[in-house]
Amino acid sequence: MLKRIVIALSSFVMLAGACRAAEDIEYQEKIRTKSAEWMAQIRQVDKLKAQKKWDEAESVIRKIMAERQELKLDLGGEKKSLAELFEASGKLNDAEKMYKEQIADRETHDGVDDFILVPVLNQYAVFLRKHARAKEALALEVRAKAIEADINKPPKKQLLAITGDTRLNSSEKYAKLCDLAKRFLDSDNPTKASYACSEAIKVNPYKPKAYKMRAQCYYQTEKLQQALEDLNNALKAEPKDAEALFDRGRLYQSLNKPLLAMKDFDASIEVRPNDTEALGYRAKQNEQLGRIDKAIADYTAAIRENPRAHWAFIQRSLLYRDKKKDVDQALKDIDRAIALSPRNIDDWELRAETLLKAKRLKEAIADASKMVELEPQNTQGYSMRSRIYQAAEGPKSKSAAADLSTIEKLRKATP
DSSP: OOSSSSSSOSSSSOOOOOOOOOHHHHHHHHHHHHHHHHHHHHHHHHHHTTOOOOOOOHHHHHHHHHHHHHOOOOHHHHHHHHHHHHHTTHHHHHHHHHHHHHHHOOOSSSSSOGGGGGHHHHHHHHHHTTTOHHHHHHHHHHHHHHHHHHSSSSHHHHHHHHHHHHTOOHHHHHHHHHHHHHHHHTTTOOHHHHHHHHHHHHOOOOOOHHHHHHHHHHHHHTOOOHHHHHHHHHHHOOTOOOHHHHHHHHHHHHHTOOHHHHHHHHHHHSSSOOHHHHHHHHHHHHHHHTTTHHHHHHHHHHHHHOOTOOOHHHHHHIIIIIIIIIIIHHHHHHHHHHHHHOHHHHHHHHHHHHHHHHTTTHHHHHHHHHHHHHHHTHHHHHHHHHHHHHHOTTTTOEEEEHHHHHHHHHHHHHH
């Protein structure tokens, strides 16, 4: 389960069974585009709070919440921001309501608390102590410590409720145990998830799903060899499981076995040739092996499958610029990425940096100025532009000095 907005292209990645359907790719692209906007808006909230413009700050946070809710994303971070905003502005009842909402959002209905509840309980306890309600805070802290103490223990109650249910056949028990494992994984508790997977494997050792999920649990707890054994078992059960092949390829990357990783990526793509995520990982592996043309071909194939694959344009542009020394082609790819996400200042920075490398300084300055225009409270654009001014006018550039001065003012103004 990849909890990433964009494809993770390092060799240390999370194993999972991520959905790679076209609609899922489009959904991830929407999240990536909005995330850049949300980051800028959160910086705006910080500034508004410093100016005690409480209503305006609340309006920005609620706008983000509405957009995240539309995309079916977790609202915990925004509710926490609202709680802190209400507390700072003296609306203590509203702040407390937000803390209680966060707890309700994370509570389960079977009487067993998941680990994701711990930070929210502790945050609420801090709030209560600050306002002379130590007895109530203590109860929350005790509850949080009990959850933490239980984190590595088998979930006996939930397991027995499934395995001891005589109304369920073995297939139904297997499915429910896998569902329980997924719940624990979603709650950031891979150890408990692994117990559920192990019970599922006892029920049916010939299906791949529980092995694949337990491999993810082992990966998250740094038990790489055990993760590998489970993926091998999953592939014994289903030799052409594209998901298991892909996950094992990523695991081989983490074990620094690039040729074995490549073999699995090839096999996964052979089964599922339109898998853009697998193409992206194979491209990165090809790049690390020095096979630049093959890496470019994989990014091109990913783009062919999904013309909105922003990450593929960015990665291919870097290969064209840094490996093939083809600035014009690199700029074409960056332009296509910018067309997909015109307010993403990271893309404008990449374009400015590429133009700087090509000594096209006037154009580079224009792009850095666009960064400043998009996010005037962010130091990133001023920093980029000051570098270009120094390249154009020398280390004593007055224009560069002005941008550096602005950076200092922004940093001092940040609460």
